[in-house]
Amino acid sequence: MKRIKDVLSQWVRPGMMWTIVLVIVAVGLMVFALSFDKKDSSLSYISYCISAHSLAVLIVAAVDEGRKMNSKFRQNPLVSHYLNNTKLRARISLYQGLFINSLFAVFHVLASWIYTSLWFAAVASYHMILSVMRFLLLRSEQMRSKLETDEEKMVHELHQYKLTGRLLLVLNIAMVGLIVQIIWKDRGMHPLGPMIYAFACYTLYSLTVTIINMVKFLKMERPILSAAKMLSVAGALMSILTLQTAMMTQFNDNPLFRRNMNTLTGTSVSLIVIAMAVFMVIRAKRALKKLQLNHSET
CATH class of the missing domain: 1.10.287 (Helix Hairpins)
Known part of the structure; x- marks a missing residue:
């Protein structure tokens, strides 16, 4: 051998x-x-x-x-310090996610203005709210550093993890109605032209990086980071739906087929995000209950 x-x-x-x-x-x-x-x-x-x-x-x-x-x-030395400093890496990860999410929201705002698209406006609002949720996680991370014991820090993070799940659930339920209306009536969607290829490359890259990071932070060692990665998944799934609607508009002339495919993908994306949000809330509640039992026993 x-x-x-x-x-x-x-x-x-x-x-x-x-x-x-x-x-x-x-x-x-x-x-x-x-x-x-x-x-x-x-x-x-x-x-x-x-x-x-x-x-x-x-x-x-x-x-x-x-x-x-x-x-x-x-x-x-700088790279070594970054790799060995968990707190610094967590902060940079949150800032990076906030920056990318905000940039994506700005892109969709510009697209909605250029193409006069209700669809891109709806997606822009989705990413804006995700950016606000990321900002809340960043503030929560700063508040965490002021706590003294590890138990207090974990309880604080779990509460933020549960809150993120609830906000994501409410956001997605509210967006479902708007997305279904736009797709079903086939309004507000416009082809992106040559820019669609760059958008497709970025979407695939974003999805790949998101899956890798989600697996990396799947454990509940840092619930705030796990919540941030869940928001990245929600954003990446919405980007896939946006990409499909743009490609269907640009490359397909059959309104019925376009509507059915976009409805199918939109429903799948919404159900996945809702399942993620419910999972986050249940998981946080169980973890908090387990901490309370351990605390009462001691």
Whole structure:
């Protein structure tokens, strides 16, 4: 097994000189095959194989270089302080989420103004309220630092976690009626033009980062951070719905199909967010009850 790993390692890590030669040969063969209409020739298949190999080599080289840079980056005193300071990381995470959420809200406000879109105005209001909820979590984090005991801090965070869940539940129920009305009447939605591709890339990136962070903070060690990540999930789900409505408007001319698909996705997003909010409230209540029982026993 070790010998096989060594062979594979040498295959994808041939060294700097051979990597440059391999890339030049792959590019040359691909240009020749495509320029002279040799797509079905044996030379084209060879060029495809060499190109695939060179791509694998470049990916491995990029990963290795990234690991080296990450190791050097972590040796920086400021970076090391940031990674080892949980309180600082929590604060920065909350500020970062507030900034991104506010930026997204501004984007939708501008889109609603440019396209005279009731739909983008509704989504903008959704992200604005999420920004306010993030701000409340940030204030709660500052209040937490003034508490003395760990038990007081945990009780404070759990109450904020429960409050966030309740606010999210009320917000989503209120938004359901507006979203259904807009989608069902097919009003207020406009194509984004070329900007839709940038919006799609950002939505996919936001969803991926949100899922990773949600898994990271799924445990109730820091309920305020967990609540912030839940808000990120709610925002990412709304972004998916917004992206779909824009794509349906831009690429689909069938009003009935567009309405049904947007209604299905909108209902799914709303149900997921409502389930998340109910889960947060129940989870916080159980955790608070458990703390009270432990406190009464002691």
